[in-house]
Amino acid sequence: MMDPPNLLPRLQSPLWRCHPVIASHGSTKFAQLGPRFFSSKSVDSGVGASSLPVLAPPAVGRWLLVSSALVFAVIVVGGVTRLTESGLSITEWRPVTGILPPQSVEDWNVEFDKYKATPEFKLMNHSISLGEFKNIFYMEWGHRILGRVIGVAFIAPLAYFAFRKKLPPSMPAKLTGMAFLIGFQGVLGWYMVKSGLEDSIMDTPGAAPRVSQYRLAAHLGTALVLYGGMLATGLAVMQDWRFARSGAWSGSKTVSWESVLSNPVIKSFSRKSRALTALVFLTALSGAFVAGLDAGLLYNEFPLMGGRIAPPMDELFSPAYAKAVDRSDTWWRNIFENPTTVQFDHRLLAMTTYVSTCLLYLHSRRNAVRSLLPPTARRSMAAAFLMANVQVMLGLATLLYLVPVPVAAAHQAGSVALLSSMISTLVALRRPSAAAQLWRKAKVVAP
Secondary structure, X not given: OOOOOOOHHHHOOHHHHHOHHHHHHOOHHHHOOOHHHEEOOOOOOXXXXXXXXXXXXXXXXXXXXXXXXXXXXXXXXXXXXXXXXXXXXXXXXXXXXXXOOOOOHHHHHHHHHHHHOOHHHHHOOOOOOHHHHHHHHHHHHHHHHHXXXXXXXXXXXXXXXXXXXXXXXXXXXXXXXXXXXXXXHHHHHHHHHHHOOOHHHHHOOOOOOOOOHHHHHHHHHHHHHHHHHHHHHHHHHHHHHHHHHHOOEOOEOOOOXXXXXXXXXXXXXXXXXXXXXXXXXXXXXXXXXXXXOOHHHOOOOOOOEXXXXXXXXXXXXXXXXXXXXXXXXXXXXXXXXXXXXXXHHHHHHHHHHHHHHHHHHHHHHOHHHHOOOOHHHHHHHHHHHHHHXXXXXXXXXXXXXXXXXXXXXXXXXXXXXXXHHHHHHHHHOOOOOHHHHHHHHHHHXXX
16 A cells, blocks of 8 residues: 655645645645745734735725726716817826916916917817806816826825735736826827817818817727726725635625536626626727717617618718728728718617626526525626616617717716626626635634
8 A cells, every 4th residue: 555645845845834824725726826925914813923925905995996986087077078079178288287277367368379279269169268268178177187186096005005015916017007007098198189189170171170089989998998907906806805804705605606606607697797898898989989970969869860770871881981092991981980880880789788788687687597696796787787777768868869968978977887887797706816715714724
C-alpha cells in the first residue's frame, strides 16, 4: 500500500505558513494568488494574525456608486444641453481658465462676439440678445463644470484608496482606466463641439449648424461605458463585502452561489441577460444618432410612418446620401446619416428591446427560474421590466409631442436607468471574488 503524500513540506512553505486560512481552504486557485494579493487585515479578532487578501471596504463601493451617479447626472445634463441647442455657445476649450464664467460686462461681450462668428448664430440665432446668450452659455458651462467635478471626485479618492492600500491588486488598473476615460471624455467632447463650429457648414446647402452625429454617439457611448464600469464595480464591491461579513450573496443567506451559478437554467438566463444588456446599450447609442440628426422631428406618429409600417425603400436608402462614385456606400450612409432611416432603426431597436425585456422578465417569473434566482436578481429584473414600460411611454410622448425638452431628457435618463437595472441583474449573478471567498472562509473557521 502506498503511503499518503507528505503534506508537511507544503504547509511549511512561506506562502502556506504565512496564510493558514488559504491552507485550510484547500484550493490551489487561492494559492496561486501569490503574496502580493495579501495584507495584514483580518476578518475579526478570532482570526488573530492570519493574513488575508485585500478586500475593498464599503467606502470604496460607496465612492464608486456616487461617481456613477455623477456620470448619470452629466449624461442627463448633456442631453438637455443638446436639446436646448446650448452646446455650441462656448467656442473654446480651456480646461483650467474656463472654470470661471465671464465676470464682467466686457467679458460677456467678448464671449458673445465669439459666438456671433459661429454658423449657429448666423443661421439660427442671429436675433438673440446678450441675456438669451447667457442662458445657453450657462447650460454648456454647467455641463463642462460637472465633467470637471467628476474628474476631481473620482481621481482624488482613487489616489487616497490606492495610497492606503484599500484596493485589491486587480482594481487599480481598472480604476486608472476609468480615470483616463474621464479625461478622454473631455477631449472627445471638445472634438464633438468643434464639428458644429466649422465654417464649411455655411457653404453646404441645407446644412444645419449641429455637431456630428458620429462624434455625439461616440461621446455618449463612452459616457455609458464609464457609467456602467463604475456602477458594476461599485455594486460588486458592496456585494463582496456583504458576502465576506455575513455570507449573504445577492440578498440571501441561504442560497448557495455555487449551486445556483452552476445550474444550466441560470447559465442560460445569464447569457440572455448579457445579450439584453448589449441590446439596451445599442438602442441608447442609436438614440444619439436620432438626437444628432434631429430625426425625432420627422414622422411624429406611431406605430405607422406616413401611414405605412415603414417608409418607402427609396426614402430609407436614398442615393442622395452616397458619396462614393459607384454609390457603394449608399446603404451604410443612409443607416447613419439619413434622418428617416435613423428614426426607423431606432424604432426597431426600441421595440426589440421592449419585447426582449418583457420576455426575459416573464422567463424570470417561471417557477423553474424564480426558485433559483437570488432576491437581488429578481428585483433587478423587475426594475428592468418597469423601466422598459416607462421608456416606451416616454419615447412615444417624445415623438408625438415633437420632442419637448423635459420629456426628451427624461427619455434619455430612462435609457440609462434601464441599462442600470440590467447591470444590477448581471452583478447579482456574479460569483464572489476570490478575496471575498477567503474572507468568508476565515470567518467561518475562526474560533
